[in-house]
Amino acid sequence: MREYLYYPGCSLKGVGGPYEQSLLSAFSKLGVKLTEIADWNCCGATAYMSVDANMAIALAARNLAIAERSDGQDIIAPCSGCYLSLTKAKAMLEQYPELRAKVVGALGQASLRYTGRSNVRHPLEVLMTDIGAKELKKLVTKPLKNLRVVPYYGCAILRPYKAVSDPYAPTVLEEMISLAGATPVDYPYKGRCCGGMLTSGVQTVGLRLAEILLEAAKSAQADVIVTTCPLCHYNLECYQDKLRKSTGKDLGVPVMYFTQMLGLAMGLSEEEVGMNRLLRKPAIAGVTA
Amino acid sequence: MDLARTIKYEEELDQQFAERIASEPGGEGIWDCIQCGTCSAICPVSIYMDKTPRRIIGLIRAGFKDEVLSSISPWICTSCYSCTVDCPAKIKITDIMFVVKRMAMQEKSYRRFVIPDIEEEFVKMVRKNGRLTESKMGIKVARKSGIGNLLSMVPLAWKLMRHDRLKLFHTERMTNIDELRTILEAMETGPRVTLPAKPSVVPTGHHQEVTA
Structure with missing residues (x-):
């Protein structure tokens, strides 16, 4: 084991x-x-x-x-x-x-x-290297068909130590999205800063960074953004209402963790992967709206 | 009419400033900068800074200590490390931003605003409990950024509580806090860690007057 x-x-x-x-x-x-x-x-x-x-x-x-x-x-x-x-x-x-x-x-x-x-x-690297895409794919019993997913890496697992993937053109998260049966969307900002701590301290700057990422996800017609970091997740998920008020744009996109995505694809229940704890749930078969 | 001089005389500059930065872990690359501006171009927040990263490095090397230590730029840096991986001279620019922040804090020459306050509160909480309680930190941050901001965070906090992601009266703490304190106190005693001085290329400044 x-x-x-x-x-x-x-x-x-x-x-x-x-x-x-x-x-x-x-x-x-x-x-x-x-x-x-x-x-x-x-x-x-x-x-x-x-x-x-x-x-x-x-x-x-x-x-x-x-x-x-x-x-x-x-x-x-x-x-x-x-x-x-x-x-x-x-x-x-x-x-x-x-x-x-x-x-x-x-x-x-x-x-x-x-x-x-x-x-x-980082668990993303452990899953894709130690266990491997081939093994993981065998365990996918409920492929997330027709789900368009933004692979969002954020900064810290790409830079400066480059341990998880190529810092300029990472692909490991896309591989995981594909093996889960979903479709990774082409997303130019996959390694761009989410706003970090600025979303709580200097919101004019922090929220603008989050807005850029959400807007790009919207225009890529994504069903969900997948993140690998709790701060990225918070910044992208929790300020959507505030951004709608300040920008007038609809920037509502569900945001979930890659472990939730993988868990659902492996047949784990909505409760087991904490889907009910998200503020906005993605439209996935078997997940209550 | 009160006129202020906008030019500094060379003797007003701090010629030791760059050496001090270079003696801190991460700051050693300061003399390798070729002023290409790649850092400022890739930085997602340089458009909000009062001085771009390239300029900060140039100013450090020229000895503009006061201008650098009072700049908001290092505090706006989100440490995304884009500049560090892109720098053709392999300068750890993000680490230099950290060095500047620390010096500014030690010398109390930083601009008082919410970010340095948050960093101090964070350190206080970790020293006390060994861990961070996000809800308590969130309240401190929101209070520091104004009553309007505090109130605007209430609906979000409520939502997070309902989704079992925020507990109002819970404090996250480790058990053996004394052990952590022993370690931190040992780090505080004795001389600060500095890198051994290495011969540097001192810029040949022939200018009588220089501007930031």
């Missing part, structure tokens, strides 16, 4: 709840065991890095050090922001020996050992 460590991050325990629910259901259906990292802490996101870099790296590294107590399983970090923070911390500790010495010392004060042996991975 395949086993991974699971780093949920704060969002999956909150607004990103449907992501956690569908991820756990889909992996369990695949017979893959996920073990939540014991007493994990916040990855630091971008905010901690803006205030104190050394502490931001130590914060992320504590999770990596706890993961090292296991038998060397890879860490799955579904939130793209967490994925990037953990990956970045690992890369920086590799690149800067001065920083590493300090962080290793600080973790040592808490009896934690850091060697850098844990790999941090």
Whole structure:
């Protein structure tokens, strides 16, 4: 049985709840065991890095050090922001020996050992690489026929570490959409910023970025946008009413997680993948409107 | 009539500024910039910045410390890393934006507005609980961006609660917060981590007067 460590991050325990629910259901259906990292802490996101870099790296590294107590399983970090923070911390500790010495010392004060042996991975990449499109396709019992899907990657799993797919022309999400029986639409903004934290801080800028993405999805006549990140999901899903009021345009498009899409295609129920927790449900056969 | 000088004398510039940026992890590439402007072109938010990323880098190298540290540009940066992967000189521009933000915070020379406030609140909450509670953070952010904004978020919050994605009185926290505090305190003691100085190409500035 395949086993991974699971780093949920704060969002999956909150607004990103449907992501956690569908991820756990889909992996369990695949017979893959996920073990939540014991007493994990916040990855630091971008905010901690803006205030104190050394502490931001130590914060992320504590999770990596706890993961090292296991038998060397890879860490799955579904939130793209967490994925990037953990990956970045690992890369920086590799690149800067001065920083590493300090962080290793600080973790040592808490009896934690850091060697850098844990790999941090995004579930999209794990599903498409470790399990593979061929295996996944065999498990698709309810293909999502005639569903036009926007493959939206966002930033953090593409840049700057390029771990999930080619940062300029990624295709792995399109492959997953196709194997689920749906149709990936050609979408020029698949790696363009969703607005990030600006949607809550500086809405004139943040909401404009979300508007650009939603408008393009509309004109591509998409039935649903599929995301890989809870912040992208929130930004694209939760401001549609506000944008309709401020722009006068109909920008209403359902937004769901790729794990929900895969789960439904594998025959999981609407409840099991948290479809009822979306603010706007896509028109999929078997999913109540 | 009160006239202000718009030109800086060279001696008013901070010649050590670029070296300080270069000594921070991620800032080491600052001297490799060829001022091509690829960063500003690819940046999805440069059209909202007071100084484009290319300009920020140029200003750092020329020693315009006050202008850079008081710019809103690094705070508008969403860290999408488009500039970093596209930079032909392989400069970690996003990381340089982070370095500038940190310096501006340390020197308290940043422009007070909602974004730096959010970052500080975020750090406070993580230091206290080890994790972030999105609902509480959301309320803090909305309050800081004005009462109108706070009220406009109410319908959304209600919707999210009804969809079991927001709990009003729940606080997300880790168990062993003391362990995390030990680590963070150890990071605060002793000298800050800086990179070993490497010989840099100092720009030959012969100009008597320079403008930002």
